[in-house]
Amino acid sequence: MKILFINYWDKTGGAAIAAHRLYRGLLNRGVKVEYLVQHKITDDENVHLVSQPGYINKIVNKYSEKKINKEKSKLETMFPWSINLNQSNIIRDIKKINPDVVHFHWIGHNLVNIGSFLKINKPIVWTLHDSWAFTGGCHIPYDCRGYENECGSCPQLKSDKVKDLSSTVLEEKQKTISQVKNITIVCPSKWLTVCAKKSSVLKRNTIYNIPNGLNINVFKEYDSGNKKRFGFSKNKKIVLFGSVGSLIDENKGAALLLEAIRRLLLTRNDIELAIFGSEKRNIEVDCNTIFLGNINDEEELSSIYSCVDVFVAPSKSENLPNTVLESLASGTPVVAFNIGGIPDIITHKFNGYLAKPFDVNDLSDGIGWVLDNKKRLESNTSKSIKEKFDIENISETYIKLYNEII
Structure with missing residues (x-):
């Protein structure tokens, strides 16, 4: 069995650390795991950088980012946002590695185009490290529950338009995920599991609650007198x-x-x-x-x-x-x-x-x-x-x- 992990970083940030601990745990149990990331800080030979988009895709991405950034410029710094409508070569990378399962983790900042899910002919597991998978672009919706029905008039974008960037992104997710046949969602917390099940994007999907873990032989009680x-x-x-x-x-x-x-x-x-x-x-x-x-x-x-x-x-x-x-x-x-x-x-x-x-x-x-x-x-x-x-x-x-x- 070969598993392909896909995450933005290999070991920076909470999601990357949680994913990396699972990666090490699987390796310890004899599972072959490859890793695709946008940014790599380790020297692990199983961790590979994603291929950069070709010349035409770069031009398309630059044009779309210019339009998107007009709306994103309204965001306050405390609100992390990802669109993921840009083109990428992630499908080519997946085919080259040819895993039995594609396991997504934190894929924001345009790491994976939402539409790419439809081109993956392998079983998909997606572990959610925040709410982005089922929102109109925000990673942390706070008190907003627009994702349960339709996004639009986004408070984080300070938008009063019913059809704004958040509604576009949510509609793309709704359309795409509803057509992906072999995808399993994993939420590390009970709270996120409930949110995902209420969302318009994921409510029809199989959703499991599997917590993050850590190595209890490393994180243990040391000398408190030090x-x-x-x-x-x-x-x-x-x-x-x-x-x-x-x-x-x-x-x-x-x-x-x-x-x-x-x-x-x-x-x-x-x-x-x-x-x-x-x-x-x-x-x-x-x-x-x-x-x-x-x-x-x-x-x-x-x-x-x-x-x-x-x-x-x-x-x-x-x-x-x-x-x-x-x-x-x-x-x-x-x-x-x-x-x-x-x-x-x-x-x-x-x-x-x-x-x-x-x-x-x-x-x-x-x-x-x-x-x-x-x-x-x-x-x-x-x-x-x-x-x-x-x-x-x-x-x-x-x-x-x-x-x-x-």
């Missing part, structure tokens, strides 16, 4: 926050966290803040802040989680965040808002704290509660991950799925 190694104060409670672009990506909720920390500092002086995934910046908070930069080594990242007292994930929208899995697997409880797929991982006051969505007071209270009750939670953290999110078990579930559809 604070000095990372510059943490010995006698302080360490609050950790981080993700790719943690202070840049507005969806990750840094502003909400900082406000919660300010409120917490009104009643206690034992807090130290640590941040990874972002360069050092001036942040207005009256406690010592340690910037850890980008952490690419997973054992080092797990060691950091093990040394801190709480990890906070104050995102405004999430599917099944890797960071929450990583922290719990490393023995550290998590505070997050009760949104998206986070309740699939955190059980309130068992292995963390679920704050009322976007209530800074409750987020602050949750951080304080976990700091005061960490000993009580520690025995539940890694255990909850080993039971449900071990990548070896997740890989086996996917192998069974592949065998069913071949």
